[in-house]
Amino acid sequence: MNRACYPINTQMNSNICNASIFTNSFISSPNNRVRIQDENYKKQINTCLIKEDNGIYWYIYKFCAIIFIKINSSFLKVLCLYKRGELLMNQKKSLKELNLLDKFLFDEAMDDPENVKIMLDIILSQKTKLKHPPQTEKEQRTSTDNRQIRLDVYAIDEDDVIYEVEAQKENTHNLPKRSRLYQGIIDSKLLPPGVVDFNLLNEVLIVLIMPFDLFGYGLYRYTFHMRCEEVPELKLNDGATRIFLNTRGKHPELVSPELIELLKYMERSTDEVSGECKSKRIQEMHRRVCQIKASEKTEVKYMQSWEERIMIKQEGIAEGRIEGEKALLKSLIEKKMAKKYSAEQISAMLEVDVSEVENIMKEIQNEKYL
Numbered sequence: 001m002n003r004a005c006y007p008i009n010t011q012m013n014s015n016i017c018n019a020s021i022f023t024n025s026f027i028s029s030p031n032n033r034v035r036i037q038d039e040n041y042k043k044q045i046n047t048c049l050i051k052e053d054n055g056i057y058w059y060i061y062k063f064c065a066i067i068f069i070k071i072n073s074s075f076l077k078v079l080c081l082y083k084r085g086e087l088l089m090n091q092k093k094s095l096k097e098l099n100l101l102d103k104f105l106f107d108e109a110m111d112d113p114e115n116v117k118i119m120l121d122i123i124l125s126q127k128t129k130l131k132h133p134p135q136t137e138k139e140q141r142t143s144t145d146n147r148q149i150r151l152d153v154y155a156i157d158e159d160d161v162i163y164e165v166e167a168q169k170e171n172t173h174n175l176p177k178r179s180r181l182y183q184g185i186i187d188s189k190l191l192p193p194g195v196v197d198f199n200l201l202n203e204v205l206i207v208l209i210m211p212f213d214l215f216g217y218g219l220y221r222y223t224f225h226m227r228c229e230e231v232p233e234l235k236l237n238d239g240a241t242r243i244f245l246n247t248r249g250k251h252p253e254l255v256s257p258e259l260i261e262l263l264k265y266m267e268r269s270t271d272e273v274s275g276e277c278k279s280k281r282i283q284e285m286h287r288r289v290c291q292i293k294a295s296e297k298t299e300v301k302y303m304q305s306w307e308e309r310i311m312i313k314q315e316g317i318a319e320g321r322i323e324g325e326k327a328l329l330k331s332l333i334e335k336k337m338a339k340k341y342s343a344e345q346i347s348a349m350l351e352v353d354v355s356e357v358e359n360i361m362k363e364i365q366n367e368k369y370l
Contacts (some may be wrong), residue, residue, distance in 0.1 A: 002003045011048060025071045028340075032076075033302050046107070052139070064199055082347075095293050095298065095302045096291070096293050098269070098302075099266065099267060099268055099269040099270075100167065100265070100266040100267075100269045100289065101167045101169050101209065101211060101231060101267055102167075102169070102248075103152070103167065103169075103190050104302055104305055105122075105269070105289070105292070105293075106152060106153075106167040107136040107137055107152060107153075108298060109288065109289055109292060110134060110136050110152070110153045110165070110291050110300075111134070111136055113130055113133050113134055114284075114288065115285055115288055115289075116130065116134045116153060116155055116165075117130060118281045118284065118285050119165065119262070119283070119285075120155070120163060120165075121281070122256075122258050122259055122262045122279070122281065122282075123207060123243070123245070123259060123262070124205075124362060125256060126274030128157050128163075129157055130155055130156070130157055130158075130160045131156045131157055131158050132155075132156055134153055134155035135151075135152065135153075135154045135155070136148050136152060136153055137151075137152070151164050151166070151182070151186075152164075152165060152166045152167060153165040153166075156202075158339045159203075160202050160203075161202060161203045161204075161205065162186060162190075162202050162204045162205070163202065163207070164186060164204070164205070164206045164207070165207045165208075165209070166182075166206075166207070166208045166209070167209050167219035167266070168208050168209065168210045169210070169211060171210070171212050171214065175208060175210075175214060175244070176214075179206050179208060179242050179244075182206055183204060183206060183240055183242070186204055186206075187201065187204065187207050187240075190202050196302050201239060202239070203239040203240075203241070204239065204240055204241070205241045205242075205243065206241070206242045206243070207242075207243045208242075208243070208245065208247065209247070209263070209266060210244065210245065210246060210247065211246075211248060211267050212246065212248065213248060214244055214246065215244070218249060218250035219246060219249050219250075219251055219253045219254060219257065220245065220246055220247075220251065220252055220254065220257070220260060220263060221243065221244075221245055221246070221249070221254070221255050222243070222244040222245075222246070222254070223241065223242075223243050224239055224241070224242045224243070224244075225240070225241055226240065245259075245263060246263075247263040247264060247267040248267075249263075257278070258278075258279045258281070258282070261277040261278065261279050261282055262279070262282055264277075265277060265282050265285070265286065269286070269289055271286075328364070329350070329352065329360065330360050330364065332350060333346055333350070333357060333360050333361060333364065334364050336349065336350075337361060337364065343357045343358045343361060346361075
């Protein structure tokens with residue numbers, strides 16, 4: 001008869017086994033039994049003897065070891081997410097350090113119709129007369145079942161032209177198709193039900209401002225209209241225009257100097273950059289932005305928005321932990337199913353409600369048939 005002895009120098013409750021016992025028990029054959037000798041009745045464990053006798057202990061220890069390893073693995077993942085959130089906290093900018101490409105400051109600044117007008121006038125080389133005050137963070141949804149979008153700045157001028165402007169700091173590698181989604185959702189809400197005269201559709205200009213070159217041609221501005229491939233000079237004239245602005249362009253001869261100054265200022269909204277701008281309109285915008293940064297009310301709002309972001313991240317971590325536990329339970333049930341255990345037996349082994357085990361078993365079976 002084979003014996004294995006493992007010294008243990010750890011105190012623990014009578015109902016809890018140390019992780020090292022689990023790990024060492026893995027090495028033993030399935031038909032072993034553990035005998036724990038408690039000499040001083042103070043729950044001091046001295047030896048662990050494994051005998052060939054009854055296989056049930058092997059399966060108990062194996063299960064406990066798997067739980068121990070999985071929990072620690074999940075803990076490390078949660079800890080990693082927490083550290084990332086902690087890093088995010090350390091990287092937080094103060095309100096005065098924000099630039100117009102930062103979402104919070106962009107939304108706050110564009111609540112001011114004059115800032116929106118200055119921005120549109122410079123980008124489009126026109127004089128824009130807004131019909132209504134612009135809306136920031138405007139939610140658009142075609143129905144309760146469909147995807148919603150939030151538009152950074154939504155404005156309409158006196159000619160009923162719709163302007164949608166987005167500040168996009170990160171290249172998500174989906175911006176062209178995202179602009180298509182914006183276009184489609186905006187269009188879908190322009191005509192009342194029953195109206196079939198599509199000539200009543202408003203013109204729509206979508207503008208995305210980015211601190212990177214999305215298309216790689218070194219331009220400050222990329223303007224897109226629908227054209228005929230066979231006859232390039234033939235425009236579709238469907239009233240849809242999409243403009244992508246790159247703050248780091250390399251061909252100043254193709255755009256106005258004022259647009260270049262605006263883009264540089266949006267990337268770095270500081271006194272220094274504003275002082276270098278010859279445009280009085282940009283200097284006026286900077287004056288208004290400085291008022292926002294100096295506002296105590298805006299400072300409180302900024303702090304609240306940051307706290308909300310942290311709470312959302314923490315909730316995400318908690319949800320991730322719960323999902324990890326569900327995935328672990330599903331994995332254990334799947335292994336028990338492979339050994340032909342019934343739902344009642346699995347329920348007793350894992351101490352989980354029978355109905356929950358049955359639901360997970362059905363889910364596993366359905367996945368196999370897909």
